[in-house]
Ligand SMILES: Cc1cc2nc3c(=O)[nH]c(=O)nc-3n(C[C@H](O)[C@H](O)[C@H](O)COP(=O)(O)OP(=O)(O)OC[C@H]3O[C@@H](n4cnc5c(N)ncnc54)[C@H](O)[C@@H]3O)c2cc1C
């Protein structure tokens with residue numbers, strides 16, 4: 230993977246060859262996807278949301294197209310941390326930093342999950358705490374809605390997991406200032422801004438909500454301006470490294486997130502439209518840098534904030 | 542935003558044929574394509590039907606479920622004992638039936654209101670025909686598939702429809718409940734062993 234300009238970035242201590250991370254929930258555990266051919270343009274991969282025990286996920290309709298967006302209600306279908314750590318990951322090539330997206334159901338399960346990950350021969354490079362899944366009962370997004378939930382989760386996770394610990398926020402949290410303060414004091418190393426936006430759909434032919442759980446998570450280009458705004462606000466509140474996420478669908482979107490203060494960017498729904506989107510984004514970013522004689526994408530981080538009168 | 546899953550209905554040298562019904566925005570857009578237009582196609586994806594092994598091969602299609610079974614018929618059916626059965630709802634499907642006849646595909650048709658072929662359903666046709674050693678492949682609406690499953694054919698494969706997002710096995714949007722867990726229609730299917738599918742869970 231070579232580009233004519235420097236696309237390498239770091240998020241805290243985590244170094245990546247490009248600023249693009251595959252967002253959780255979009256990358257299969259099938260071998261061919263972990264080979265160089267499929268990973269073009271990708272700097273790191275976040276796993277499907279993991280729980281201690283396997284989960285079958287939700288019944289009924291799970292995905293629904295909206296104008297420029299995608300509603301999903303997958304419900305954390307996953308093989309469980311034991312299978313992930315013991316069989317799945319050891320059987321796959323490790324060509325990029327691996328981010329284990331760990332969903333929080335119960336605190337004792339979380340502790341056990343992180344123990345299992347920590348004990349791997351080659352643990353994931355990062356744990357991304359998902360306190361923001363809108364599609365499950367009992368935990369999920371509930372942990373990320375207020376500062377006390379965030380603190381409880383970090384107080385359990387931080388002593389167990391010694392590597393970089395990222396916290397994936399939910400846009401549904403009303404007090405961003407309190408959440409970021411709790412993340413800082415709880416020892417998070419970076420924030421992912423953010424998970425999906427709560428939405429819904431009604432099937433007028435059936436005269437009923439599309440999803441069994443009524444509400445679902447909205448992603449895709451429709452949410453990009455919302456995510457960008459949330460990222461901008463978060464960057465005003467904290468000095469923690471930030472990862473932008475939500476609706477990124479071009480190299481310019483990646484640049485916008487970076488200029489707003491992100492160190493790296495996660496890409497999810499764009500892959501659904503165009504599997505090799507990350508490669509295209511990298512080429513677009515590289516061309517942008519080259520045309521302007523800029524040396525690296527990392528040098529642009531936060532540049533759109535300069536001269537703005539704001540806190541921090 | 543999303544692609545639309547379609548079966549390959551026939552193949553002739555380097556041309557793949559599609560057969561689709563206009564249902565909404567996506568299929569509407571396909572139907573208004575001009576000759577020479579370019580399409581972005583990903584595929585073929587997933588797993589198809591296995592090589593048939595039963596005494597006779599009976600293909601049961603419900604309406605547009607015909608698409609993958611037409612392909613199967615031209616690949617296997619025409620050269621071995623068996624039948625292609627098609628069930629439709631009303632005379633709106635006359636065009637499709639005539640097209641099949643022009644194509645030289647022998648096909649027994651059942652129609653809910655009796656306006657084409659025999660009055661009844663494709664399951665009625667199958668029930669009258671089926672013998673113990675037959676192999677059945679089916680594609681159609683869920684209620685029809687469940688009724689075919691109830692006939693308990695010795696070898697039984699189904700091509701299932703599920704809403705899809707990614708089409709490459711990543712999003713888990715298209716899963717089908719089976720005895721081996723929830724499997725992805727886009728890469729583990731869309732053809733499944735009909736005896737493995739948990740039909741009651743599918744209908745939820
Ligand atoms: C493996 C597979 C093969 C298929 N092969 C064919 C084919 O060869 N010919 C054909 O006509 N159709 C086929 N379908 C169904 C076809 O994909 C849908 O009709 C199509 O996606 C509808 O898109 P739309 O934008 O026109 O409709 P939308 O506006 O998205 O929806 C209109 C209606 O179509 C239904 N629908 C939407 N998506 C699907 C879906 N993925 N599967 C079933 N129903 C759906 C909705 O419930 C709704 O009632 C296949 C589906 C699958 C999963």
Ligand SMILES: Cc1cc2nc3c(=O)[nH]c(=O)nc-3n(C[C@H](O)[C@H](O)[C@H](O)COP(=O)(O)O)c2cc1C
Pocket residue numbers: 252253254255276277278279299301303305330359362397423424425447448449450452474475476477495496497498499712713714
């Ligand atoms: C099908 C699907 C499954 C997802 N699964 C997860 C998950 O397991 N854990 C998680 O933290 N986020 C999950 N997400 C959210 C994405 O990781 C991402 O935060 C969100 O989709 C916004 O980014 P995007 O617009 O680029 O997709 C999922 C999103 C989709 C579309």
Ligand code: FES
Pocket residue numbers: 704705706707708709710711712713714715716725726727728
């Ligand atoms: S459509 Fe995404 S897994 Fe099948």
